[in-house]
Amino acid sequence: MSDAIFRSADMVLVQFYIASEIARECVSVLGELGDIQFRDMNKSVNAFQRSFVKETRKFDNTERQLRYLESVIDKQHVPIVTTSYDDLIRKSTLDLEDLASRQPPTTSQMDTLSRVISDYEHNVREMADTYNDLLSRQFDLLEHRTVLQGTRSFFDARLSPDIVNESSELNRVRLSTDGDEESLLVEEEPLLDSRLQLEHSTSPPPPAASNEMTILGSSMNFICGTIDTDKYLTLERILWRSLRGNLYLNKVPIEEPIRDPATGEDHYRCIFVLFTHGSRLIERCRKIVESLDGKLFDVSPDYEEYRRQLVEVNDKLTDLDSVLDHTSERLVLELKEIALEIERWRIEISKEKAIYATLNLFDYDPTRRCLIAEGWMPKSDLSTVKSALRDVTERCGTDINTVVNVIHTNRTPPTFFRTNKFTSAFQTIVDAYGIASYQEINPGLPAIVTFPFMFAIMFGDMGHGFLLFLAASILILKEGAIAKMKNREEIFDMAYTGRYILVMMGLFSMYTGFMYNDLFSRDIPLFKSGWKWPSDFKEGQSITATQVGVYPIGLDSAWHAAENALLFANSYKMKLSILMGFIHMSYSLQLSLFNYRFFKSRIDIIGNYIPGFLFMHAIFGYLCITIVYKWSVNWIADNKPPPSLLNMLINMFLSPGYVDEQLFPGQKIVQVVLMLIAVVCVPWLLLFKPLALKRQNDTSIRLGYTDIHEASTADNTSLQTITTHGSSSAASTSTTAAMDNFMIEDYNEPPPIFDFGDVMINQVIHTIEFCLNCVSHTASYLRLWALSLAHNQLSSVLWDMTLKNSFVEYSKRGFAGCLIVFFIFGLWFILTVGVLVCMEGTSAMLHSLRLHWVEAMSKHFEGEGYQYTPFAFHDVLTLTDDSSAPK
Known part of the structure; x- marks a missing residue:
């Protein structure tokens, strides 16, 4: 399964020859397995002219009847007995023995079930209509009595x-x-x-x-x-x-x-x-x-006649109430009987409808009297599918085996990453931007760590992180009960779906808050401070702390009380954001090398990765090294002012060889060499790949091919032919091998035509984007500093304006003062949760999302694939359950 986490699973295009007598049973088993993404073999056939349209319409009508019954049950407040899906849908640990015991109902049983549902619907509709008519009659009589009583004053005047x-x-x-x-x-x-x-x-x-x-x-x-x-x-x-x-x-x-x-x-x-x-x-x-x-x-207007009318109306209401009670009892008894089975009926009908909808995708071969189906599936599950179909054939007692052929094709398979309830939310973040190309490195895997960490840099506070972690933990602990809720509010459903993302964000925020030494904007002196304040000073006098050591980990708590704390935090977090951004982009750029090596694209390694790596590291890698070096030097002991790195970077290009304030010995030579490397990398990145492809194309033409793509296709076809011949001689008949060869030719897409102009234009765009993005994306990571600083300052202001003032003004006023402080604490807590955790957390999450989608994934992600959507009863029943939930 590891091959479907780091890279998408190996997919194969398979072809099925299924006997018509067992087609329904075979599709049912494949739906339980949930491994096949079927292709539509009847694209030219109208949806209303397909073979099984009659069956799908019948089950559409049955679903309509079930929806009506559910609406009446809900209106009468009759509880529905929920059926467990464990015995009806695919499990993650499904094996062949479980599959064999899960036989689908026969067609006669499904016809009987449809008739039973239709009879129930007819009876309930009659009783419901009668009940509604009686209610309408009661409504009219009540209005008549109200009119009689209300108009009496007119005629008595x-x-x-x-x-x-x-x-x-x-x-x-x-x-x-x-x-x-x-x-x-x-x-x-x-x-x-x-x-x-009168x-x-x-x-x-x-x-x-x-x-x-x-x-x-x-x-x-x-x-x-x-x-x-x-x-x-x-x-x-x-x-x-x-x-x-x-x-x-x-x-x-x-x-x-x-x-x-x-x-x-x-x-x-x-x-x-x-x-x-x-x-x-x-x-x-x-x-x-x-x-x-x-x-x-x-x-x-006559009083005696009025009395007679009023008595008559009251008598009718009395009789009508008894009839209504009797009708309601009969209706509720019928609905209770239906409520015991309606959930199971809905599941069975939905599965049966999905089976026939899938059969409509198959082609019918009149000569063999069988159905032909094609679809994509993971290569690792091929043996499981074959064994399951073989068991269906034996169970149905037919002599016609289901034939499964693997089709060799140059079509692009769908992208499939195996996920669980923890990784699926992170994978959804990546898939929302684009589906990874087939067997491209999965960006969702590193996002499990990098996404919450980038969020935590902006959101770092131990208290706020703990509140977020606590809320997410509750969602995780109650996930079983929440999953059964059919009518979840939209925002709550988003939080529930991303509960594991939230818990990771909370954990990382607690870590970065510990490094920032922030707990609701207050410091925690866990260790002895590395700074010592003078003991004797006058009130109002400016004093300077003396460094006596180094704080073991994180930010020294002494900085929170310093007057220049904001200046220090600004400088530290700004440089930290540049370092984190460079590491994130370098890591993402390294993933492109892994992709190029996997696809054996030597031209891309030499023409894209190497010049891009040198260009980015010659400028911004050098900047990051100087940041760390500047931190490591004791400029006060050297009696020198620390040089400005911004001016250094600007002069590096505007005035090569000139250094205004020296940072280290030999700085001039290093900067000139790095600048020359960056300048050389631009034409290298621009010209190497187009010229190398043109050279290969010219060589292919001299060998007799149309272009480079035809030569590559010919090499792949010859390799596939050798593989097919070996496998067919060992495990297949000559007829099957001939069919495989026929399908190979049928499913080979025409190769693209090489056009040097298009390649050159694409490379020009790529070069301009890469060079400009190195600058803009590095600057974009400054949002880590900006949001972290804003979050800390907003938290500090909220504390000072609420709790700090209340402690100063009301702490000595006895019980009344304590009561005021209690209510002010409630106000502070509400604002903390609503503004700092929810609003600021949402803002930081969106910024982290942007850093992954744009700044990081642009370095390696192609995103030209399409989603693997297999036919699975689990997905069918989930969609049906969502659509049937009351809104």
């Missing part, structure tokens, strides 16, 4: 005789019986119960169905109902314009929201009563109300 006889009040009401444009009722006050007089007579009242009553001697029509509160003003405006003001409209709001059984949403509604003249106008009002989703109810 009476005006006293003195108010009726006052002419001023009578003048406020005008009657219209001829249907002109005058208002039927014009009121200055909106309240019906204070302005409306005319009584000895005759009985009109029937309730007529919705008529007599007002001031005139027969009036009215309707009652409910409407959404936010639509009432719209209704009022439309009615006023439609009836030209010939109406009287009043409302009573319903305080409690009404839940719609169809959508489950709460609606605030209000009761309205509308009076107008004539049946035609009433009919028009009915249509307007219904167009605005209003509901109309039969309400009688």
Whole structure:
């Protein structure tokens, strides 16, 4: 397995000849193994014209039925029994004995399962529809009862005789019986119960169905109902314009929201009563109300009729409640029975659908009556696949063996790195930028150390690192329970996926914080300081510490109290970032040498690696050596000022041979030699590879080939032919060998055409990029210094403005002061976690990501590969589980 960590696994293109009778069983076994990335053999065939489209549609419909059942189960709050995937999906330690015991259901069993699910769906849908209809009926009856109770005050209203006889009040009401444009009722006050007089007579009242009553001697029509509160003003405006003001409209709001059984949403509604003249106008009002989703109810102004209606509605509600309870019990019992098996059904249906979707990728050979499949797989798993297919053939009792041929081809295989739950997150970081070329060195392997370390240089604090480590450790300890959560919040899911990255970032941050001697911006005097302060001094006097030793490890705690601590930290961290950046880039450049040697590219070693290595080390390697040398010299003892390295580097190119402030003896000669090496490396990097390739191309043409690529292809083909002949004579029949040779010719891609102009242009671009990037990328690593300094200063300011001030001002105020300090500590902790750990941590992580993607990987990474995505039930079921999770 080590060959699939440092470099991608050796891949082979295999061809399967599978008998039609056992094709389904073979694909099922291959799905359990999860080793084959199948190619589409029917690219020219429409998706709706493939052989197994009928089966895939059938299981699509079954999945739809399962989704409906899950939605009803979730709506009724019935717990689903989760089925363990251990017996149904691929394990990391899968062997042939486990595989043989995991036989897929037969087609008849799957057909029976589909019918069972369909029957359950039909029964549940009928009961659910009945239950929803009953809920809607209950909803209407409850609204009807609310309207009956809410409108009673309208019809019980009476005006006293003195108010009726006052002419001023009578003048406020005008009657219209001829249907002109005058208002039927014009009121200055909106309240019906204070302005409306009901005319009584000895005759009985009109029937309730007529919705008529007599007002001031005139027969009036009215309707009652409910409407959404936010639509009432719209209704009022439309009615006023439609009836030209010939109406009287009043409302009573319903305080409690009404839940719609169809959508489950709460609606605030209000009761309205509308009076107008004539049946035609009433009919028009009915249509307007219904167009605005209003509901109309039969309400009688007569008290006895009202009592009868209210009793009737209450009786119906009582009967309906009992029916609802009975229907709900039946529905829940049915759903509980389904909930016991629905998870297993979903897994089986998803697997079966994936099998037929994969079979649609196969080609059918009518002469042999078999299916032909092709796909990429790791070479190390070839024997496992053959043994598994042989066991399927024996178990099914057929005499036709499944033929597995290895196809020799010059096609580029997919890139496959073996990962586990620890390394997969780091591999994802690299894959997000680009997929490594086939058998290129995996940048994800060194990123396991370099990514959290670069982060820690910017984030270095023992306290902040411990908080990050603690949070990540909790995610790791609870990963089993969290993995079963179907509806994880997006940001939390990102943190959970990268939990091992976070724990490494926390550990490295604790280490760098120890080296910086920082714990929440405070120093920890673990060892005796190497500096000694004078014992006698006056207040306000500037004093200077005397060096009496060397601090054993890390930054001396005495620097935290010094006035020039920031200047020292600036100088130290700036130079440290240059050193770390150079080491990181040099290490990455060394990986390019390993790639060139692996692919036997001597031209790239001489034309790219050597001049690039010399150019970068002649300038920036020299700068790093001078940084370390400057640190190692006691300039105070030598009574000399330390020279400026920035001026030294500038004068090295602008004034060759001139040294303003000497750093070491012989500096002039060394700098001139290094500058000449750097200058010579530029044309070397630019011209060697194109000219060497042109020379090889001319030699190939003289030998009779079209170009250098055809000569290389011919050499590889002759080697493959020898290998194929040897293996076929030992373990294959002549027919199989002939088929292999046929497939070799069929799957050889045409070689690219050599074009010296294209090669030259590419090399010019590479040379310019490399030379400029050496400067810009080295400067880019200064972000390590900038973010580390900003993080430390922000942490220090937060401490001083919160805890330090609280200790000074409130520590001597008794219990009240302690309480204030406690709340200020809570504020400090919240800001520390939210700002310094989360926000600053995210910023440092993104900067570390950029340093890996751009500054480091540009030195060796091609990233022209494509992902290895095998057909595996594990991946199919994971995707199905994510898509079926409630959002």
